[in-house]
Amino acid sequence: MQINSTSMFNSTMEHIMLVGIAIVIAIVIGVSVGIYLTTNDKLAETVLAAASILLTVPSLALFGIMIPFFSIIGQGIGFVPALTALVLYSQLPIIRNTYTGIKNVDPNVIDAANGLGMKKMQRLIKVELPNGLPVIMAGIRTAVVLNIGIGVIAAFIGAGGLGSLIVQGISRGDMYSIIAGAVLVSLLAIIADTVLLFIQKWLTPKGLA
Structure with a gap:
């Protein structure tokens, strides 16, 4: 059976939009939560454990769980429940790597920042996030x-x-449609990971490269 190139293009764009929006939302939530957890180790254990459990839920089951909840607002199937499920699935690698990346910053670097009179927010933006960026980006790439x-x-x-x-x-x-879909998904994953790796290297401070 001949595969419709227009259908393939439209499906690819739909996939990119769904995953792209989900990742942007997940980064905003996950990085924020990960940063906050660095100030509360007990809460960090609980949140990371919950996120780990969530990741073990079969994807089809999680999509199914979304249906009755969003049916209340007339969005039981389609974009909204799928987006929510993908955001939830993204949380573990992003939260964990943000938390780990910031916590593993060299204590001597932190002491130097404190010695310069930096406040917590200044230290976070100018020292901790740049130094933890490679680990944080690795989590985003995984997600x-x-x-x-x-x-x-x-x-x-x-x-x-x-x-x-x-x-x-x-x-x-x-079979042609199945193979085309599988190949496009694989190519999309490879391209996205390669682009994000380039961005990671570009943003990483030279001393950490």
Whole structure:
């Protein structure tokens, strides 16, 4: 069966939009939570444990759990529940790596910053985040690749994306559609990881490169 190039392009754009929006929201939440947890180690253990448990929930089950909750506001299937599920799945690597990256900053660097009279916010922005950036970016890269793969399942609840090619291929017995969807997902993950690695190297202070 001939694959419609327009359909492939539209599905790819849907996938990029879904994953892209989810990652932006997840970064805002995850980095903020990770920064806050560096001030409360007991809470950090609880939050990281909860995020770890969440990541063990099968993706299809989590998408299914979203349906009754969002049905209350008339969004039981489609973009909104899929977006929420992907944001939740992204939290563990982003929160954990933000927390770890900041906590593992060299104490001597922190002491030097304090010696210069930096306040907490100044120290965070000028010292801790730049020094923890490689670890934080590694978590973001993991979350992006994870979401690109899990985003395929979103097609089962009507969110579109590249998963729709695979789902349609399975229902129609169209092997070409299945292979095209799988290859595009793999390429998207590789490209995204490569671009983020470049950004990570570009933003990382020269002394840490």
